[in-house]
Amino acid sequence: MYAQDGDATALEIMRQIHQAPVVQPIKARAEGTLNKMDAESIGRASLLLGAGRQKSDDAIDFAVGISGLKKIGETVVKDEPLMFAHARSQSSLDAVLPMLESAAVVE
Numbered sequence: 321m322y323a324q325d326g327d328a329t330a331l332e333i334m335r336q337i338h339q340a341p342v343v344q345p346i347k348a349r350a351e352g353t354l355n356k357m358d359a360e361s362i363g364r365a366s367l368l369l370g371a372g373r374q375k376s377d378d379a380i381d382f383a384v385g386i387s388g389l390k391k392i393g394e395t396v397v398k399d400e401p402l403m404f405a406h407a408r409s410q411s412s413l414d415a416v417l418p419m420l421e422s423a424a425v426v427e
Contacts, residue, residue, distance in 0.1 A: 338382040338383040339383055340383040340384050340406035340407055340408060341407075341408060341409075342406070342407040342408065342409060342410055342412075342413050343404055343405070343406050343407075344404065344405050344407075344413055344417075345401035345402075345403070345404050345405075346401065346402050346403045346404070346405060346417075346420045346421060346424065347398075347399045347400060347401055347402065348396045348397065348398055348399060348400045348401075348402055348424070348426050349398065349421075349426065350398055350426050351396065351397045351398050351426075352395070352396065352426045352427050353393065353394070353395055353396070353426065353427060354390050354391070354392055354393065354394050354395075354396055354402065354424060354425070354426050355392065355393075355425050355426065355427050356392065356424070356425035357389060357390075357392055357402075357423060357424055357425075358422070358423040358424075358425075361419045361420070361422065361423040362386055362389070362403070362419075362420065362423050364416075364419060365386065365405070365416035365419045365420050365423070366384075366385045366386050368412070368415060368416050368419075369381070369384040369385060369405070369406070369407050369408075369412055369413070369416060370384045370408065370412070371384050371385035371386075381408065383406060383408070384406050384407055384408060384412075385406055386403050386404065386405055386406070386420070387403070387404045387406065388401065388403055388404045389402070389403045390402045390403065390424075396426055402424045402426075403420065403424070405417070405420055
C-alpha cells in the first residue's frame with residue numbers, strides 16, 4: 321500500500337475525480353498482428369483532447385487522453401479494442417478519431 325512513503329489510495333481517489341464522460345474504444349478493423357502504433361498521432365490526439373498544453377498557460381485535463389494501448393506484435397481480432405480514447409465531449413472525440421484510427425496498423 322505504501323511505496324517510498326507514498327499512499328497508493330491517492331491514485332484511486334484521482335481516478336474517481338478525473339473521469340472523462342466519453343470513453344470510446346478504437347477497434348481493430350481486421351484480424352492480424354499489430355505492426356505499428358504511430359506515437360506522434362496518438363500524442364497529437366491526446367493534446368487536442370486536452371491532455372497536454374498547446375500553449376504554456378493552457379490547463380491540463382487529467383481526465384482525457386488515451387489508455388489501454390495494445391503492444392506492437394500482439395495478435396488481434398476484428399473489433400478488438402486497440403486503445404481507449406477518453407474525452408470531455410463527443411465532438412472533441414470525433415475530431416481526433418481519424419488520427420487514432422489511422423495510428424494503429426494491423427496486417
